[in-house]
Amino acid sequence: MSIKDARAAGLASLAALVADETRAACLLALLDGRAWTAGELARHAGVAASTLSEHLGKLVAGGLLTQERQGRHRYVRLADARVAQLVEDLAAGVPAAAVRHAPRTLRESSTEAAMARGRTCYDHLAGRLGIAVTDALTERGLLRQDTGFALTDAGLEWFGTAGISLDLSSRRPLARACLDWTERRAHLAGAAGAALCRHALEAGWCVRIGSRRAVKVTPSGERTLSSLLGIPPSALR
Template sequence: MAPRDLAAFAALLADDTRADFCLALLDGRAWTAGELARHAGVAPSTASEHLGKLAAGGLLAEERQGRHRYVRLADHRVAHLVEELAAHATPPGSAPGPHSLKAAGTAAAMARGRTCYDHLAGRLGITITEAMTERGLLSQDTGFALTGRGAAWFDELGIPLPRTGRRPLVRGCLDWTERRPHLAGVAGAQLCRHALEAGWCVRIGSERAVKVTEAGEQALARLLGIEPGTLR
């Protein structure tokens, strides 16, 4: 890759509006241009211009359904890139405080637990990752690796681990609020899906925040020895 190509790619995120779009799309959903325009507080024409640049640069994928144009992050690799950049963007302790009670509540909920594209993040994701490591289900000795015991654990829970495509089975993703890696990859995505489908977690608000339910506290305590109070 030529230096100018890297600079051009980096420039795609060197804009507040485009960065805001990518952070919003970390929820894993497809958004319309109008929804993103309202989210970022910009005119529809401005949103369309920025979305065109992101799509042309390979960061977004576009879909059309009738008159509606939907966009989403191109794939899990783009989501990983955005999340890691967010983790490195603001050094610990230097982030300004929220400007309102609502913003403070949203920030606190996101820090407690959220989805990062298609896996769990925040204190919830970190707690689960560390509990899996302590129980020998996950190894972090030389990068992330699922142990034989871990594979059996997923199988016992009836959580499939499809081995298709180039996506790694497990991978560490640097958490931008906790500054430690949480579980990503196929295993992280499947565990998140199971947690939502089984009612261990529920989405709250319009952001990516998730909340652990009472059933989820009981399940995680039984399966991973996680004390319920650490998830609240």
């Protein structure tokens, strides 16, 4: 088999892994960056545990998930940030008309609104919150978007001043654009995006709400982000 054919076969295999609604639902759920039990994912996907187990086996074998066992429980998570980027990029490529629907319940409506307002995208901030932070960094000359995402010298200094530690020795890109599937614009990902999100949660600027990826900016976070980046509190609610 030629190199070209081998790549084509690999791409077809990868596409086949994602081209199943149950497996796709699991991958999207795992974008919260946390480990889920097989039982939790089965309930989320609305399938029997035995059916879900077969799907998880394929995703693990395909390198999209990693797993570990603790006692009776089997925990799975996305293999790495590369997989998270793939899933988020594919989700962002779905036409808006294909996913637009009227919420069936008040709870579903509230969940969708919360996710659009602010959420984690694997390990960085997304939704209107992620876009607001990205725009503020750009407007202040801390982040460049004209030639791809890149922190400026002022941006590196800002992270240090804000007390956000950056691992400059990591092989992971420091700043990367990630297409937001609700806003249809790019937000900050990469090592800097992950560090900012982690610090925001640890410092109490944001808190997780509900059982999914939604996050909410706290009053303390509103004051801090307004002071550090000039973001109006109204833009964070």
